[in-house]
Amino acid sequence: MIYTKIxxxxxxxxxxFQGGMAQISDSGLAAAVSQAGGLGIIASGNNPPExxxxxxxxxxxLTDKPFGVNVMLLSPYAEEVSQMLIEEKVPVxxxxxxxxxxxxxxxxxxxxxVIPVAPSVAFAKHFEKAGADAVICEGTEAGGHVGELTxxxxxxxxxxxxxxxxxxxxxxxxxxxxxxxxxLGASGVQVGTRFVLAKECKAHQNYKEKIKKAGDTDTAVTGxxxxxxVRVLKNKLVTQFKELEKxxxxxxxxxxxxxxxxYMAAVEGNVDYGSVMSGQIAGLVYKEQACRxxxxxxxEEAERIMKNLGLMAGGSNE
Numbered sequence: 001m002i003y004t005k006i007x008x009x010x011x012x013x014x015x016x017f018q019g020g021m022a023q024i025s026d027s028g029l030a031a032a033v034s035q036a037g038g039l040g041i042i043a044s045g046n047n048p049p050e051x052x053x054x055x056x057x058x059x060x061x062l063t064d065k066p067f068g069v070n071v072m073l074l075s076p077y078a079e080e081v082s083q084m085l086i087e088e089k090v091p092v093x094x095x096x097x098x099x100x101x102x103x104x105x106x107x108x109x110x111x112x113x114v115i116p117v118a119p120s121v122a123f124a125k126h127f128e129k130a131g132a133d134a135v136i137c138e139g140t141e142a143g144g145h146v147g148e149l150t151x152x153x154x155x156x157x158x159x160x161x162x163x164x165x166x167x168x169x170x171x172x173x174x175x176x177x178x179x180x181x182x183x184l185g186a187s188g189v190q191v192g193t194r195f196v197l198a199k200e201c202k203a204h205q206n207y208k209e210k211i212k213k214a215g216d217t218d219t220a221v222t223g224x225x226x227x228x229x230v231r232v233l234k235n236k237l238v239t240q241f242k243e244l245e246k247x248x249x250x251x252x253x254x255x256x257x258x259x260x261x262x263y264m265a266a267v268e269g270n271v272d273y274g275s276v277m278s279g280q281i282a283g284l285v286y287k288e289q290a291c292r293x294x295x296x297x298x299x300e301e302a303e304r305i306m307k308n309l310g311l312m313a314g315g316s317n318e
Contacts, residue, residue, distance in 0.1 A: 002178075002303060005165045006188035009133060010066050010092060010113060013037030014295055016178075017136070017167060019192030020070025020094055021144065021277070022046070023266040024203045027055040029291070031062035032200035036292035041068040041094055046075045049084040056088050066091045068115075073098025074228075086110045094136065097145055097228075099123075104130045115167065119147040124158045124166075132164060136190055139170030143193050143279040146170075146221065146231050152184070159185030173281035175301020182306065191298075193279040197288045204269035207276060210235075214282035223258060226251045230258070233276040237261060 006015040018025065018033040022045035030040030040063075042055045052069065059067050069090050071081055074097040082103045085093060093100075093107055095116040100107075107114050108131050118124035118135040127135055137158045139151025151170040159166045168181035169190035181189045196203050196211055210233055221229045222241040232238060237257075244254055258275065265274025289297070 002182070002299060002306070004182075004187040006134065006167065009165065010039055012039050012066055014299055015167075015188035016295060016298070017041060017068070017094070017169075017188065017190040018195045018291075019142075019144075019169065019190050020044075020068070020096070021192055021196070022072065023262050024196060024201060025070070026202055027058035027062065029195065029198060029201045030067050031059045031065075032198065032291040033195065033295070034059075034065035034067045035063045036290075036295045037065075038291075038295055039066060039068055039092065041070050041092075043070045043072070044075065044077075044081050045072055046077065047081075048077050049080040052081055053084055053088060056090060068092030068094050070094045070096060071100070071103075072096055073100060078103075082106070085112070100127075101130055104132070117169075118158060120149070120154070121157050121161045124162050128162045128164050134165040134167060134187070135162065136167040136169050137186075138190070139168075140221075140231070141171030141280040142169055143219075143231050143277040143282075146229055151181075155181065155184040155186055171279060171281050173279070173284045175298045175303075175305060177281070178298055178302035179305040179309075182302075183309075193281050194285050194294060194298075195291065196278070197285055198291045198294060199288055200291055203266050206269035206271045207266050207274075208288065210271045210276050211278050211282050212286045212288075214278065214285075216280070216283040218282065219278060219280050223254060226254050230275065230277065231279065233271075233278045233282065235274075235276060236272045237275060 004015045014037045016038040020041040020043040022043045025043035030042045033040035044052045092113045113133045115134045116127045124135045137154045140146045155168045165187035167188040168186035173194045223229050261275035264270045265276045
């Protein structure tokens with residue numbers, strides 16, 4: 001059994017987080033991951049606080065295991081959601097798309113574990129100083145909003161720069177990826193794309209089928225000019241984005257083109273003109289499974305690899 005500081009800190013069986021994917025990561029998916037021994041995460045996205053509160057109530061009806069809520073700091077509701085999470089006494093908050101500094105003290109005083117996404121060593125050190133319990137290093141291989149650094153490069157550099165646990169994300173879709181993350185010094189992993197194919201995931205079947213059919217070169221990054229680049233699967237929407245970029249379109253034009261496109265793909269199933277967010281690992285992801293089987297399969301493979309490499313002693317990995 002791979003048991004790390006993340007497991008001890010969060011009281012989870014496996015050191016794996018399910019990514020907080022907007023329009024996808026709801027209470028049903030998060031509950032299934034938590035029940036299977038990982039950390040299920042509800043995505044707040046741009047939703048108002050009462051909608052997130054409803055999801056929190058639902059997950060507590062489905063499982064008594066620890067779970068988290070992802071706070072998208074660029075959301076117009078970020079302040080209200082922050083306060084609501086304190087009221088609901090959620091166990092874990094994961095943050096993305098911004099600096100959680102203004103909320104950190106309140107969350108910590110409420111006894112919440114706070115784990116921000118750190119896009120660089122400087123941010124990781126800043127978050128540690130502000131009181132973060134761990135940080136997530138998400139490489140540009142990931143789906144959705146991405147930075148520039150790869151998982152392979154950012155993870156060991158952050159591990160060497162902080163004294164809190166580091167969770168690696170981006171490009172992890174099987175046991176080999178998990179074993180590699182631990183070799184880089186990570187104490188846990190975050191997985192998104194593979195969980196889209198979970199049987200408990202509500203994403204439209206068209207979205208799932210597009211991921212299953214994807215190859216190694218089928219993703220692209222759009223919106224770098226806007227300052228909020230997004231990795232998606234190539235389709236007609238990507239062609240439109242590339243044309244705007246080629247013609248030096250304004251940021252406003254590009255943002256207008258992208259507005260509502262994730263909902264169009266994940267909920268309505270329009271995978272031609274919707275935003276099909278997916279990581280580069282999509283080429284390895286091809287089957288639908290229950291969350292418990294995804295997690296079990298990934299960690300059984302990781303344990304075999306690590307034992308063969310002599311990295312596990314006494315059945316644990318620290």
